[in-house]
Amino acid sequence: MVPSVDRMKSCSFLLSIAVIVAATVLFPDEVESAKILCFFPSPSKSHVLGPQRLLKNLANRGHEVTMVSEFPLTKPVKNYRDIYVQAENEFAAIMAEVMQGGNQSMITMIPTAIKASLEYTNKSLNSPQFQQLIREERFDLVILGFFMNDFIVGVGPLLKCPTILYYSAGLSELVNVVGNPREIASVPQAHLGRKSSMTFFDRLMNVVLNLMETLFHTYIQYQSRIYYRNNFPSEKGFPSYEEAKLNVSLLMYNSHFTQTSPRPLLPNAIEVGGLQIKPEPDPLPEEIQAWLDGAEEHGAIFLSFGSNLKSSTLQQEKLEAIIGTLGKLKQRVIWKWDTDRMPGKPANVLVGKWLPQDDILAHTNLKLFITHGGQGSVTEAMYHGVPIVGIPIMADQDTNAAQVVRDGWGEVVPFDELTEAKLTAAVQRVLSDGKYSERVKQIATLFRDRPHSALDLATYWVEYVVRHKGAKHLHYLGADLNFMQRSLIDVAAFVAVALYVIYKLSRFTLGKIKKVVCGRIRRENKLKFN
Structure with missing residues (x-):
């Protein structure tokens, strides 16, 4: 049976209304181009x-x-x-x-x-x-x-x-x-x-x-x-x-x-x-995609010290400690390295000057993120459910890494204490114990669950x-106030002074009344006895 024209018009009208309602809900209060x-x-x-x-x-x-x-x-x-x-x-x-x-x-x-x-x-x-x-x-x-x-x-x-x-x-x-x-x-x-x-x-x-x-x-x-x-x-x-x-x-x-x-x-x-x-990662460069896809058996590790701290400037003994740790692992490693060549690069390490960190962390074969603990890096690892081994160096990195440890989804090796033995032990703990991965996935669920x-x-x-x-x-009116005003210290001081003045006035007044009354009583008693 072919639908009637009236019914088709009716359906079209309802569909238009639905589209308008949906657009209003999803994109409220559109503004003109600014x-x-x-x-x-x-x-x-x-x-x-x-x-x-x-x-x-x-x-x-x-x-x-x-x-x-x-x-x-x-x-x-x-x-x-x-x-x-x-x-x-x-x-x-x-x-x-x-x-x-x-x-x-x-x-x-x-x-x-x-x-x-x-x-x-x-x-x-x-x-x-x-x-x-x-x-x-x-x-x-x-x-x-x-x-x-x-x-x-x-x-x-x-x-x-x-x-x-x-x-x-x-x-x-x-x-x-x-x-x-x-x-x-x-x-x-x-x-x-x-x-x-x-x-x-x-x-x-x-x-x-x-x-x-x-x-x-x-x-x-x-x-x-x-x-x-x-x-x-x-x-x-x-x-x-x-x-x-x-x-x-x-x-x-x-x-x-x-x-x-x-x-x-x-x-x-x-x-x-x-x-x-990004809720959906962008396609990775071909070399990185192939490197991560090939890590299906043992997984992959990503290492980055962020955009300010350059790996090539690492103290030699600390660089050797990291290379020594990574070279003994079964996992494939991607390392953000800022020069054309890495001395002593292990065979299981792929380097790149600027790497799409968010997209790499989203790859299903990534098992661990070794990071300096910057706010952005910790946030991205949390979102994608990737456990961390932190090597905090400065600023808020110690605080960020310590919170990861308290929350149970990573380990920390302080930069001053970085040795091959300590880094290897931390990496192996996170890779071998599933509690870190399970915990970060729970935290990722909380972090992602928001109305917008x-x-x-x-x-x-x-x-x-x-x-x-x-x-x-x-604009919040409290922003206009100084510390004394915000803390109501000026009000408390005013009340204290006012109470003190009232107390002194009351005491003075009562003293005068007492003096007048007592003087009258003494005069009356004196007249009685005379």
Whole structure:
């Protein structure tokens, strides 16, 4: 039987309604095409991967996006434009010294690292490419890479558009420009690690760690003010450094509550942990694909020290320890190596200068990730369910690796203690004991289980800020308060003084009343006896 025309029209109408409803649910509040600039002055390619993925998604949704960084895309994307800016990288010398076993203490490295970050940002900001861009074009929104370079917040007022900050690690006081409550009594500082509850001594240590973080941030701000005044002087109509920070519309940071401890969050402090991770991996280069596919019997291992720490600069004895360990394994190994040749390379090792880490970790034959423990690396391993042997070297890597051990899905060999025997023992434990693989798969399930992907969430909030012209209604009034006001110390002091004044007035008044009454009684008694 052939359906009637009326019935076909009816079905077509219902189908159209269904499509409209589905589009409304999946893509709410579409915005008109916006011009979005992402200024990301970082010498670390891994820090840029998240924003690049976000911009590509925005470009696919019809926005006109521009990325200013040292790392242009390898393949062009419609509506996506790269502005290549390379500044002198002072971090390279610092990283090379660390890999040679030099001083890794953050206390002594802090001033050098801050200066390097500020200088890199300043040179990128004043590069001919960026200066020409801001002279000739106007934008609806700017997304800024935030990393020990607080003065970068002046770019928003410079372009006269709303500002979003992106931070490639977890939320801390170093980036908390939106005034998110710290909750020191209940939220462990990152170096204390995730805890289900804190003892008195944990809370005491938490106070100390938060105080150190505040002092660190105070020093960064002190240095940043100098660069802010030089680049955004008040004489030219720019707001003060403090006002520019308060004008930030949104803070996105690359972490998720399953990686840390749950904490209260303002609506403009957005968790986008795993933003750089693709739900479906891209095809691997042929050589890497064949290498991993051929590791079906014993599995494969991936080794990388990230984008800043270069394996070729490793101290010789530590390099020999790693090579000695890997050369005795049955597994095939892929090693991120930054030069054309590796001395003494074992036959079971394949090297590459830049490797698609996220796609490699997604391969089913990968059994272990040997990593420095950077935030991005740990997050990607967690997402793909790959256990870790960490060799933390500096910064937050010790904290990240220690949390992996506490959570039961990896082992750690401290860089200072790295020997062939210790590394071999850690690798064999993780490879031979299935508990590590089982545990990381449980954690991966928690990390992946969320109502919206990190990419969808970040995209929504970027468009939200554009749609509402900076979304000033998200501003938290607590961000305007100083420490005394936020802690209600001024109120407590006022109440204490008021109570003291009332007490003194009451005592004075009662004293006067007592004196009058007692004097009257004495006079009356005197008259009686006379």
